[in-house]
Structures are given as C-alpha cells and as structure tokens.
Amino acid sequence: MSDQAAMRATARAAVDGLLAAVAVPLERNDLGRLARMHSWGQNLVEAASPAGGPVVGAAVGQVAHRLVELLERLILDEAAQPDRGTVLAMEAVRVIERAYRGDSVETDALLQQINEAIGAGLPVASPPPATTPEPQANAMPARGAAAAGEGYTSEPLVLDLSEREHLEGFLEEAAEHMDAIEAGLLDVEAEPENTTRINELFRPFHTIKGIAGFLNLRDINRLTHEIETILDLGRKNELCVTAATIDLIFAGVDVLKAQLGAIRQYLAGPTGGPCPQPEVATIIGKLRHAAQGDSPAPSPPARPRLGEVLVAEGVATRSDVQTALDIQASEPLPRRRLGEILVDQGVTTPKTVDRALSRQGTESALAEQAIRVDTRKLDLLVDAVGELVIAHSMVSLADVVREDEKLHRNVSQVTKIVRDVQATAMAMRMVPIGQTFQKMRRVVRDVARKAGKPVELTLNGEETELDKNVIQQISDPLVHMVRNAIDHGIEPAAERRRAGKPEVGQITLNAFHQGDNIVIEIRDDGRGLDREKLIAKGIERGLVSPGAELTEQQAFALVLQSGFSTAEKVTDISGRGVGMDVVHRNVEQLHGQIDIQSEKGRGTVFRVRLPLTLAIIDGMLVRVGSVRMIIPTILIEQSLRPERRHITTVQHRGAMLQVRGELCPLIPLRALFGYGEPADPGEDLVVIVRCAGQKIALVVDELIGQHQVVIKTLGARFKRVLGISGAAILGDGRVGLILEPTGLLALYGQQGSPACGPRPTSPDRKPTAGPAAPEHGPERASSALPEQETSSKRAAASPAERVAAPL
C-alpha cells in the first residue's frame, strides 16, 4: 500500500517536473533539461508498469515510454529530426499531463510522429502492454471525449435532488471555505514567497474539490483542481506566484462563487431541468495556461547522466554506454537500470557504479549533503577564524620564525591552511543575491501599477554571491532605490512617447563582483537627474550656498542628503525626502558607497559598491596621532603629499585642497578627533576619499599600509561616534578604528572649521600620558584652519607622539 502511495507521489512529481521542464521551449542542446526529463519519464514508465501498481493510466505509460526513447536519442544527438523531436517532446509532455489528469487522449498520431523523429531505421521497443484502457488512480475520472481538446467543456449539470441534504451541507461548508480562501489569498499576495501561506490556501480548495467530485459537481471539481495545480506549483516554487497569478485565482474564486450561487438558487426552486451553470471554460483555460506557461523558478542544477559520468571517468567507453542503452531500450518493462546492465556486461563493477552514482549527485544524496546551520553559529565561526588569522599573523611575524628556516617553513604551511579555513568560513555565509532580486519583481509590479507606469524589470547577475548579513541589510535600501527609480526616474507613458522612447520603462538590476567588492546597479531609462533643478532645490533647502559651483557628481549626490526631494509632488510611494539619505547611511554602515551616474533624458544609474562580507574588510591603515585608523580601500581615490600651493582657504569653509582641478575640503583628522594638535597639512599626508559624490581630503600622519582587518562593531556599546563606523583588530592585536567619510564631513561641519581643535579637557583632568594614553597637545585655543596652513611651522606634532605611535 505504502509502496503504491510512494509510487503515486513519484508519478505526480514526475508529471509536475516534466511540465515545469517544458514551460519554456525545449532546446536540443539543453542536455541537463533533457536528462531530467528522461529520468522523470522513466519514473512514469515504471509507474505505469504492472510491477509498479500500476498507478497511472496506460496512456501515460505509453507516451512516457516513447518520450523516454525520444529523449535518449536527443541526448545522444542521434535523432533523425532533432528539432521536430524537441517540439514533439513538449507535445508529449502535454499529452501525458492530460492523460494523467484523466482526460482521454488521442496518442496514436503522436506516437507515430515521435517514431519518425527518432528515425525509422533505429530499433524501437514495442510499446508496453496496455493493461487498462482507462487511467485509474486519479481523482478525476475522464468523462468522454469532450475534454480531449485544449479547452474544457461543461456538461449539463443534473442535480440529484435525493442528495439535497449533502448538497446543502456542501454549500454551507464551501461558503465558509470561501471566506478562508479570500483571506488566505490576500495573505499570499502580501507574501508570495511564503510557501506556508500557499499551503494553507491549498487545503480549503482541496476540500471543496473532494466533495464536489463526490457530489458529481464537475465544473466546480475541475475549477478547484486547476487552482490547486497552480497553488501546488507555487508551494513547490516551480511557479512564481505573481500578482497576475493571484488576480487569476481571485477570478477563479469569483467563478466558483457564482457556481455555488447557481446551485443554491437551483435548490431553492428546482425546475426539474439541468441546473444552470455559469461559464467556467474560459477561466479554466486561463488557469491551465498559467500553470504551464508561466516561467518556472530556476530549476535545480542539471545533473549529469550516469553514462556521461562513467565515460568521463574513463570507466566505460562511449560505445559501451551506447550498447547498454540499446539493450536497455530493447528490454521489456520494467527495464534494468543502465548501471545494472553495464555491470552485467562486465564493463564495470557495482562499486564503481555506486561511486559514479554518488558523483552524479542524485537528489537523495544532495539532500544529505546539505545541513541547516544556525547563522549565529556561523557568525561565531567566522569571528573565531578572524581571531585565528590575527593570532596567526602575530606568530608568523615573530622574529624567531624568520630566523629559523624549518620553523619558517612550517609556519608558512600553517599560513596556507589558515587562509583556506578563512576562505571556507567566509564562503559558508555567501549566498546568491538572486532571492533579493526576485523580491524586486514584486516591488516593481506593485509600484509600477500604483504609479500607473508600465515598467519592465530585467535582472542580471542573480547568481552573484555575497555575505548573508550584507544581503539582509541591503535588501530594504534596494527596495527603496527601485521604488525611487520607478517613481522619480521613469516618466509617465505619455511623456515617454513624446520623448520618442518606448512606453514601457526599463529598470535593470545588475550585480557583479569587482575585486573584493560587489557592485549592485539600479539602472532606469527614465528622465535622468536634472542638475540645474537639483542645485536650485539644494539652494532652496539650504543645502547649497547660492552661487556655489557644484560638479555634476556633487549635484547628483544632493539626492542622498536628508531633507531633499526633487519630486514636484509628493506621491504615495516616494518623494517625502526621507529615504535616499537613509539608504545612503545604510550603505555606509556596510562600509559601502553609492555612485550616481545620470544623463538627462536618458536615465540614471545608482551604483552601490559593497564589500563582500561584513566580517573582513580591505583597508588602508593610517596613523592619526597615536591611533591607527582604517580607511576602507573601497572609498580611497588616492593618497598624496599635497603641495602647499594646492591648498587654498575659502572663507568660512576652511582649507581646501585642489586635486586635479577639484577643490576638496581638507580635514585634519587629528584635530577633528582631538588626538592632538592639528598637524600642518602641508607636511602631512593626505588621503583622498570619495564621499557622496564629492571628494574629501583626510590629513593623516602616516600611511602604514594596506591590510585586511576583521571588523568589530563599536555600535553595540558606543553610541554612534561620528566619523567612525566600527573597530577592527589589527595584526598586532590592538584596536584600530574604521573611518566613515560622511560622518567625518558632518563632524567637520559641526565643529566648524575654525573651532576645530582638541576636545576640551580641563587642566586638572588632563590625563597624564601613560604608555597608552594619547598625548594631548598643550591646551590652547587651537589655530583656525586658515591660519594653520599659513603657519610654516609644524604645529606641535611632538616627536614623542610619533614615537609613541605603535607599530
């Protein structure tokens, strides 16, 4: 019994799999898909054989059998008419599906055509013995030839009034279910990916279907069956439940209600004739079409065929496999498996086949190979690995190691292993961005609908991987940017037409790796950013001083500032001036960066650049006073020793450094953080970093070098420290601080350039310099920046401080 149940489940899975596989046109060189279809087909052949139950009808078995042969020829590229073969294979799947569902099907012509496509000269196994003329184990027995075609034809419904009680009970129960269904549908609409929700929705339909079948209410039975099919595909992620799908199901529910209403009315005053039935064929046709035609979710990676694996391993030659396949094809059902035949032929041993099978990665083996792990455990592991890396680098840098050659060799060996462990630990947290991208489809659909703009979304690079934690934190900002792109970027259709653009707006999401970073692009082909308008708005909002010369980049970057919104009217979706600044802050918290490119009338690209992981970052280690700080490499434009003539003072804006014709604010970090007297910028090093479209020049005391550092949050214990996004444990075990440019700019603005001195420390509380304490400069009203660079003397950057600087 349970064997049969299992077989039934297998058959059902096979039909579903086949259907999903032909959802998009089949191609003859898509071997992976052909191979999967082949194995499903074989499952069906087995399910139809007497040994298997049989749990599916003979027609299913017959067509499946021929389909398997056809697929084999296609895979081996031996079919006489391969292109026709693919078309026939798809047709065969549809016929199988109909036959499986209980429709009676005409198979002779199809089987004949398949034979032709396979090639007349090749041996064709005799069709399996037809055991039963009608399919059995199916909820819906076929009723005449009416349903043979594509569409569904209702039959007059004659209600048996002796079953009146049952019918009334059914109507009552169905009414309750309808309520549950409508609520459930709304839930699914809110969370289309939540398969649990779909599953919950599945049940009431299933109950209605069952009772309707029992009561001979054919239309209702069939309609609920079609809806169930879609939900089933949805809960198995083989069909993407979109808003359109839900609309369709809602439409189906409406017809279902009408059907129920008609029966109720009929029961109230039976005429004696057939019960009038609202039309169902149209909606059934649509539902079927949706179940077949909608693009399925990405299918699992193709698994190589056993024969291919064996050939690749050099265990068997191609001709061995071919011979075995020929034998297999000529055997009566149930046939032996390919491996069994090869073993019997003496080509290989059972052990080798086992190994090949496991290499083939059968589904059951795959299931065992993946385990679910609490992400917190992964975080702990990654943390520990981070510590290991640091501790190890301390060891490997020790003098003893350098002196002792043997020890040096051993340590090098360990270094290699540590690096492997680190890479593996990191890889464990890497997940493709695809799921997040998929979410955007829904966002686009909703927003586009709300805004009344037709928009098409294209996704690229869905397989690009990045740290799960990063994905979690980038998801909301992405949603916001996509919304913005539709709401602000894409013009209304009429405006697009006037501009000579296609009416349908294009939004493209791209993800790709660039070095150790991931870049996510949100591209629209909308109206683009209007520089003049941005600047005007910036002046209006007090973000830009009138008359200021802004580069295009600086103007674009205004949209990232809080309290800035360019939309002429505030809409439901965006344009409240909150959002992009939050997005920007989130990205910076991830040590990332946003770049904006735009061409008026052509569109805008928001480019988000993020480190692949939150655990480790590539950074430039610099010394500021006695503290070492890390500037994420992702942000660094260049570092230089500025020439005095390139430093100018702008009234009320502090010192500016001219870099390639661009003026950037010169920020003396030491003074800003109160790590001592401001150093003379003319003498010190400057690191140019990008920050919200502009460049800022950070004055540091020393460039120590490029390092990978393990990031630790400061945020858990410290309130947001402006200009610092986190801490990192450096190679010598000490703590460095990670700089965050936007915060630095804000702090710089707050402190005001002239009052930019050490933090106030009253003389009695002035810490005495220990080995650890940063030496605070002498107490004095610190020089205003403009004076600073005119003074030729180096402001008290005491030698002691330089010496005290670790490393």
Place this chain on the structure above:
Amino acid sequence: MQAVQVEKSRGVRSIARGGKYLTFNLDSEEYGLETLKVREIIGIMDITAIPQMPHYVKGVINLRGKVIPIIDLRLKFGLQPTEYTEQTCIVVVDVGALVGIIVDTVQEVLDIDADQIDPPPPLGASVDTTFILGMGKVKDDVKILLDIDKVLNSDELAAALEEIPAASEAE
C-alpha cells in the same frame, strides 16, 4: 563562608551583601568590588582612544577578539590622574556588558561578612556616595565597597555607552 544575605532595599540604593570582594587601590583609598562582577584582571595595555567620549572613557581594547570600553576610575571619580605603571591594572567587570576599569593596584580577594559592612557615610567621602554600597571594615582598614553597576551606568556614562542594562536595579 556565605554570609547573611541582607535583603536588598527597594530604594534607590543597593545595600552591600556579605561575600567575596576584590580590593584595589585608587589614589589613597582602598576599594572593594563584588567578585561576582569581576571577569578578569589584566595588566595595562594599549588603549585605542575613541573620539567624542567623556574624558574618563579612555577608549577600547581588544579582549581576545571582543572590543570593550575602558574607563579610568580615577578620572571618573574626579581624582588626580596618575601615570600608568607596572602596577596599573584593568579590571574587567560584567555589568550587563563587559567594561574594563583602570585601577592603581589590585590588592586581594577578601571575605567581608555582612556585619562587617556599615552603610555609606552621608558625606565626606572622596567619592560620590551614590556609588557606594557600604563601608567594609576589615581589621583596622576601611574598604569602600563600590556599586560598580551604578558607577558604570551613571547617566553621564550611560549617555556615552549604550545598551548596558542596569543590572543591580533590575527588580
């Protein structure tokens, strides 16, 4: 050796319980800390200064992979700062989160019974009396028993440090 448990007052002030206390020096006074609060004692090490912090927040250190804040207790209590020496220690305490406090020297762990503990003097102590659990009398010495939770969770510090729940007040 467990001493009589003095019932905790529901008032603002917690009352010292008998038990083990870690004693240390700060300037000319001797202090005690409930050992239950103490995680470990480490020598003074390099501290990375964090900007925009009160002056007694010396910065952060790396405690085996955890970044923890360091408070100079002298500065916190408004005492004269002194040079850090070999004797200077960081006592890592758990007040909901780990915090390191810098003290002059660590002395010893003492058992102080409840009956050896007097309530804090109304005034005249060198330290804000709200930080004091009680005065422990051991032989001829008097140890100031600190309510370290309160010290580290005072408004001023809480403003700077986040998410350190007031453990002692949790009732």
